[in-house]
Amino acid sequence: xxxxxxxxxxxxxxxxxxxxxxxxxxxxxxxxxxxxxxxxxxxxxxxxxxxxxxxxxxxxxxxxxxxxxxxxxxxxxxxxxxxxxxxxxxxxxxxxxxxxxxxxxxxxxxxxxxxxxxxxxxxxxxxxxxxxxxxxxxxxx
Amino acid sequence: xxxxxxxxxxxxxxxxxxxxxxxxxxxxxxxxxxxxxxxxxxxxxxxxxxxxxxxxxxxxxxxxxxxxxxxxxxxxxxxxxxxxxxxxxxxxxxxxxxxxxxxxxxxxxxxxxxxxxxxxxxxxxxxxxxxxxxxxxxxxxxxxxxxxxxxxxxxxxxxxxxxxxxxxxxxxxxxxxxxxxxxxxxxxxxxxxxxxxxxxxxxxxxxxxxxxxxxxxxxxxxxxxxxxxxxxxxxxxxxxxxxxxxxxxxxxxxxxxxxxxxxxxxxxxxxxxxxxxxxxxxxxxxxxxxxxxxxxxxxxxxxxxxxxxxxxxxxxxxxxxxxxxxxxxxxxxxxxxxxxxxxxxxxxxxxxxxxxxxxxxxxxxxxxxxxxxxxxxxxxxxxxxxxxxxxxxxxxxxxxxxxxxxxxxxxxxxxxxxxxxxxxxxxxxxxxxxxxxxxxxxxxxxxxxxxxxxx
Numbered sequence: 001x002x003x004x005x006x007x008x009x010x011x012x013x014x015x016x017x018x019x020x021x022x023x024x025x026x027x028x029x030x031x032x033x034x035x036x037x038x039x040x041x042x043x044x045x046x047x048x049x050x051x052x053x054x055x056x057x058x059x060x061x062x063x064x065x066x067x068x069x070x071x072x073x074x075x076x077x078x079x080x081x082x083x084x085x086x087x088x089x090x091x092x093x094x095x096x097x098x099x100x101x102x103x104x105x106x107x108x109x110x111x112x113x114x115x116x117x118x119x120x121x122x123x124x125x126x127x128x129x130x131x132x133x134x135x136x137x138x139x140x141x
Numbered sequence: 142x143x144x145x146x147x148x149x150x151x152x153x154x155x156x157x158x159x160x161x162x163x164x165x166x167x168x169x170x171x172x173x174x175x176x177x178x179x180x181x182x183x184x185x186x187x188x189x190x191x192x193x194x195x196x197x198x199x200x201x202x203x204x205x206x207x208x209x210x211x212x213x214x215x216x217x218x219x220x221x222x223x224x225x226x227x228x229x230x231x232x233x234x235x236x237x238x239x240x241x242x243x244x245x246x247x248x249x250x251x252x253x254x255x256x257x258x259x260x261x262x263x264x265x266x267x268x269x270x271x272x273x274x275x276x277x278x279x280x281x282x283x284x285x286x287x288x289x290x291x292x293x294x295x296x297x298x299x300x301x302x303x304x305x306x307x308x309x310x311x312x313x314x315x316x317x318x319x320x321x322x323x324x325x326x327x328x329x330x331x332x333x334x335x336x337x338x339x340x341x342x343x344x345x346x347x348x349x350x351x352x353x354x355x356x357x358x359x360x361x362x363x364x365x366x367x368x369x370x371x372x373x374x375x376x377x378x379x380x381x382x383x384x385x386x387x388x389x390x391x392x393x394x395x396x397x398x399x400x401x402x403x404x405x406x407x408x409x410x411x412x413x414x415x416x417x418x419x420x421x422x423x424x425x426x427x428x429x430x431x432x433x434x435x436x437x438x439x440x441x442x443x444x445x446x447x448x449x450x451x452x453x454x455x456x457x458x459x460x461x462x463x464x465x466x467x468x469x470x471x472x473x474x475x476x477x478x479x480x481x482x483x484x485x486x487x488x489x490x491x492x493x494x495x496x497x498x499x500x501x502x503x504x505x506x507x508x509x510x511x512x513x514x515x516x517x518x519x520x521x522x523x524x525x526x527x528x529x530x531x532x533x534x535x536x537x538x539x540x541x542x543x544x545x546x547x548x549x550x551x552x553x554x555x556x557x558x559x560x561x562x563x564x565x566x567x568x569x570x571x572x573x574x575x576x577x578x579x580x581x582x583x584x585x586x587x588x589x590x591x592x593x594x595x596x
Contacts, residue, residue: 033526036302044446
């Protein structure tokens with residue numbers, strides 16, 4: 001099955017460019033005439049994942065594979081990892097620094113939002129060896 | 142006027158071919174990539190034009206103008222009414238707004254109606270809508286102001302998923318046109334066709350908009366009989382009229398016969414500038430964004446789910462707001478200074494009775510017959526989308542060109558040129574990078590055809 005693959009580098013603490021990868025992905029899907037609800041969900045999840053890289057993950061990669069039946073986003077970083085993944089998935093749980101919270105980020109909604117807006121989500125993380133998040137979005141029809 | 146894609150849609154912009162130098166500045170500037178240079182002249186795909194006026198601003202040879210209405214009913218026996226955007230006052234520093242309205246009457250308009258009354262209506266209704274929907278949690282947040290028509294069309298064209306965010310209250314100009322039409326029909330005891338409305342404003346995108354689009358854009362059907370005049374169309378004649386009666390004894394302003402014939406408040410003038418609408422609405426979680434690039438950036442971000450803690454965003458695609466509209470007569474900073482001074486002189490405050498506005502609100506007076514979502518199906522089109530294989534081909538063609546987005550081909554950038562190739566609207570020879578290497582369409586197709594051939 002033909003797949004369009006794109007990959008983006010996301011830099012730690014770079015709030016200025018955070019979101020650009022998601023905007024690219026969003027516009028790619030739009031030009032393919034994907035359902036606007038799917039585009040919206042991909043955009044929201046992509047952005048949350050990007051912000052996680054900017055705030056927690058250190059430098060990381062966001063890659064996307066687009067095929068006719070589904071969109072898969074993989075996010076990988078070599079950051080500190082997550083000690084308790086189950087806890088991190090809870091709404092409102094956040095380890096964001098105060099300075100990020102003052103900027104209006106780090107409300108503890110990132111991972112829960114990804115869970116809510118994607119069709120499938122897997123997360124694996126070990127303290128010290130980074131985090132890997134995969135999200136899948138299925139196209140209707 | 143060009144119909145590059147054969148669309149019957151009316152265009153906001155007129156290209157005078159004989160004056161066009163084919164420089165391509167407008168091609169690069171257009172936010173919806175609607176313009177191309179073909180055979181040395183600029184042509185526009187009308188179905189993609191959102192009427193922002195950026196091409197008018199950037200054109201150095203004066204070949205691009207707005208399509209405005211003919212002012213031909215002033216001397217007829219029709220009742221001719223000027224609907225006045227307060228931006229007009231800012232074009233005459235030091236002149237009182239009521240004198241500007243009197244100048245319009247001296248030009249031959251039967252009535253000149255100021256718009257600020259309807260701004261107040263709109264802002265009351267907006268505050269009411271938001272407070273009610275905040276309680277119930279309804280509506281996607283933030284709401285997007287429907288006031289700037291270019292923003293509406295930009296959303297249809299590039300951000301259709303944001304249509305549910307468009308604030309569903311009718312735009313002030315629509316409220317005005319409907320109300321003025323209704324009241325004058327009763328007053329004079331005449332029919333629709335005996336009254337001609339002219340909307341005097343600085344915006345190319347309000348010119349002769351198709352009726353259907355108006356109905357759905359939160360505007361009333363009554364606007365179909367409305368012509369539109371650019372401020373720069375009437376500036377010369379209006380200046381002469383104002384100078385004339387300023388020199389002679391001032392004519393006392395006729396007692397306002399209708400409530401809405403009262404002149405502007407300072408608030409009306411503030412509306413003509415960025416932030417004016419936001420300020421007037423009196424909401425807490427509100428943002429004012431002006432400028433085309435800024436607007437696009439924010440719309441991109443709203444699509445990422447940002448700003449949903451805000452209630453309302455005022456967007457204006459023109460720098461400094463409507464006062465920076467493409468069809469103004471004087472410089473936007475001079476106009477801004479004049480408007481701020483006049484707003485101070487007139488004072489800012491509300492004049493309307495809130496009880497009455499609430500009654501109208503509960504009678505659905507403020508709500509259009511159709512929702513903004515219906516815009517999607519008419520008039521403005523999205524850009525043509527591509528199939529999966531086509532998109533992969535486009536990606537590969539961009540790689541083959543390996544160019545510098547020079548625009549010499551007549552398309553805005555290499556990617557759009559590759560799209561134009563796929564759409565069969567351009568030839569490889571148009572691109573200097575392909576031409577010097579002698580690459581033909583057959584070569585390209587050989588190299589980019591998807592692996593599994595379907596034909």
